[in-house]
Amino acid sequence: MCAVMENNFEATRASxxxxxxxxxxxxxxxxxxNRNTDPGPGGGRTTSVLSPYLRRRLIVEHEAVAWAxxxxxxxxxxxxxxxxxxxxxxxxxxxxxxxxxxxxxxxxAEGHAQMRTNAGLRLAYEQATTGRTGIExxxxxxxxxxxxxxxxxxxxxxxxxxxxxxxxxPWALGADFFMRHLLDGDPASNTLSWRWVAGLHTRxxxxxxxxxxxxxxxxxxxxxxxxxxxxxxxxxxPVAGPVSIKPADKLPKGDAALxxxxxDLYPESLPLGSAKxxxxxxxxxxxxxxxxxxxxxxxxxxxxxxxxxxxxxxCEAALVxxxxxxxxxxxxxxxxVGPSASALPxxxxxxxxxxxxxxxxxxxxxxxxxxxIPRILARHPEWLSGD
Ligand SMILES: Cc1cc2nc3c(=O)[nH]c(=O)nc-3n(C[C@H](O)[C@H](O)[C@H](O)COP(=O)(O)OP(=O)(O)OC[C@H]3O[C@@H](n4cnc5c(N)ncnc54)[C@H](O)[C@@H]3O)c2cc1C
Numbered sequence: 429m430c431a432v433m434e435n436n437f438e439a440t441r442a443s444x445x446x447x448x449x450x451x452x453x454x455x456x457x458x459x460x461x462n463r464n465t466d467p468g469p470g471g472g473r474t475t476s477v478l479s480p481y482l483r484r485r486l487i488v489e490h491e492a493v494a495w496a497x498x499x500x501x502x503x504x505x506x507x508x509x510x511x512x513x514x515x516x517x518x519x520x521x522x523x524x525x526x527x528x529x530x531x532x533x534x535x536x537a538e539g540h541a542q543m544r545t546n547a548g549l550r551l552a553y554e555q556a557t558t559g560r561t562g563i564e565x566x567x568x569x570x571x572x573x574x575x576x577x578x579x580x581x582x583x584x585x586x587x588x589x590x591x592x593x594x595x596x597x598p599w600a601l602g603a604d605f606f607m608r609h610l611l612d613g614d615p616a617s618n619t620l621s622w623r624w625v626a627g628l629h630t631r632x633x634x635x636x637x638x639x640x641x642x643x644x645x646x647x648x649x650x651x652x653x654x655x656x657x658x659x660x661x662x663x664x665x666p667v668a669g670p671v672s673i674k675p676a677d678k679l680p681k682g683d684a685a686l687x688x689x690x691x692d693l694y695p696e697s698l699p700l701g702s703a704k705x706x707x708x709x710x711x712x713x714x715x716x717x718x719x720x721x722x723x724x725x726x727x728x729x730x731x732x733x734x735x736x737x738x739x740x741x742x743c744e745a746a747l748v749x750x751x752x753x754x755x756x757x758x759x760x761x762x763x764x765v766g767p768s769a770s771a772l773p774x775x776x777x778x779x780x781x782x783x784x785x786x787x788x789x790x791x792x793x794x795x796x797x798x799x800x801i802p803r804i805l806a807r808h809p810e811w812l813s814g815d
Contacts, residue, residue: 437480437578437611439728441694441736444481448495451476456500460507465645466580469572475581476508479612482515484729485692485761489516489782490811497812502805509805510798515617516783517797519764520790522616524670526765531667532619533716535600549597556595557605565642565650566590577611577721582645588625589637590652593659599626608717611725615715615766627661630793634661670791676762676784677776679703685753686737687711687775688745689768690726692761693733696740698778703759708737708745709752713771781808 437443455476462474481487492512496505522529543550554560557574559567569587573579579587584606591602603622607613620629627634636657643651684703688695688710695708710730714723730747738745762777763769785804789796805812 437725439480439486439725440732441481441486442732444478444487445491447476447478447481448487448492451478452495452499455496455508456504460504463507463511464582465647466583467647468568468649469576471647477578479614480578480725482512483612483614484690484726485694486729486732488694488697488780489513490808493805494812502802509801513786513797513801514794515614516786517790517794518614518616518620519783520673520787520797521620522765523673523787524791525667526671527668528623529615529619529765532600532603532622535598536604539598539601539604552595552597553601556591556597556602561595563590563594563652563654565646565652566595568650573606573609574719577609577719579610584621585625585635586637586642588622589635590655592626592662593634593636594654594656599623599628599662604717607715608719609722611722613715613718613722616764628664632661634659673787676779679759679776679778680757683756685709685756685758686741687748687753687758687760687772688730688733688737689713689760689763689772690730691763691766691768692780693729695733695737695761698761699780700759700778703757705737705741705759706743707753707756708734708741708743709748710734710746711748711768711771713767715767782811 459475465474467474476492478487478492482489482492489512493505493509496508499505502509539549543553556566557570559571561567566587569579569583572583573587588599588602591597592599599622603618606618606622607615610618623629625635636659637655638657639652639655679701681702682704683706685707686695686698686700686705686709688708690713692698710733712726712730714726718726734745734747758773758775759778760772760775762779762783763772764783785807786797786800789800
């Protein structure tokens with residue numbers, strides 16, 4: 429158990445790096461043995477709690493992998509490294525199926541509209557989101573989510589499963605509840621994990637929360653009665669096949685403006701070719717309905733990135749105002765499906781090798797990514813050496 433990993437998140441790269449350094453000694457056997465246990469708030473953490481930082485790339489994936497690898501070697505750190513790749517897998521999967529994001533947004537909007545006329549649905553939703561269902565664990569987790577703005581992975585799985593299969597609430601309303609409150613709310617990981625629990629991501633294979641499993645992995649804190657432990661998976665009409673990821677843009681040579689957004693806040697490490705950054709802007713595109721704590725984290729993270737970028741590139745950096753770059757070509761880190769991508773003007777997108785190496789394996793299940801990990805890492809020794 430790792431006592432340093434409590435949830436007083438500071439939205440800076442320095443804070444992400446110090447969390448990573450404190451967690452690294454636990455990224456080997458401790459992690460693989462204990463990561464499924466949720467000791468609850470104040471009980472120490474069994475996982476890295478780095479997701480708010482990785483979500484915005486205040487720290488990048490290969491840094492997390494390198495720290496784990498240096499502390500334990502690839503074999504012992506394997507489980508942790510695989511979990512980091514789950515994030516990239518989901519990103520790549522949604523990139524090739526962007527309609528899953530717009531479908532989710534439509535379903536969530538329809539769910540909210542239905543609640544205006546359907547009093548039963550509205551009451552059930554209010555009870556589930558304010559901790560008044562009478563299912564003690566779910567009620568505690570709803571309050572934990574809305575006060576701590578973070579939940580353990582296993583708890584997210586149980587929560588989503590009880591929401592869908594015991595309470596019979598629409599999955600997209602649950603995913604939307606998570607997106608509003610999670611500090612790490614991510615279009616890919618959140619939408620696809622909810623779909624996975626429902627049995628829509630891997631058709632017909634749903635995740636069923638069981639009282640015995642909850643009792644075991646909450647150290648006996650909960651033993652819920654009344655769960656539906658024998659539900660059918662959800663179903664939907666067949667979804668379309670994957671679309672191709674658009675090829676990398678050509679980067680401008682010479683003077684250019686750099687536009688930062690919330691999907692990549694480590695501009696010092698972007699492969700910018702021969703573009704010479706002479707101006708920097710920041711674009712804040714929060715998740716729809718995100719609560720104030722999440723928005724504040726976004727703002728602080730952006731302020732931290734703008735200040736680092738200004739020092740690194742030696743030019744001014746501020747949130748964008750209209751016309752901020754009318755006289756310069758603009759480059760930005762590639763924005764994957766989500767609010768930043770929807771808000772960005774036309775810019776040259778800079779892809780990171782981490783994504784271009786992994787996304788081609790992410791079209792179907794995780795297995796292909798998992799088996800490709802050693803090859804991907806071997807092709808980039810600079811990631812593990814930290815160069
Ligand atoms: C219903 C549901 C909703 C989820 N919503 C989100 C979300 O909005 N944003 C988000 O980042 N993760 C989401 N996850 C995945 C996972 O729960 C979190 O990434 C993880 O709990 C973050 O905690 P950690 O940083 O301590 O993870 P660790 O176990 O320490 O893992 C290290 C990093 O690997 C990545 N990771 C680990 N597990 C997963 C996973 N199963 N899927 C994708 N990436 C993973 C994260 O970036 C994480 O920070 C969701 C999972 C479920 C079941």
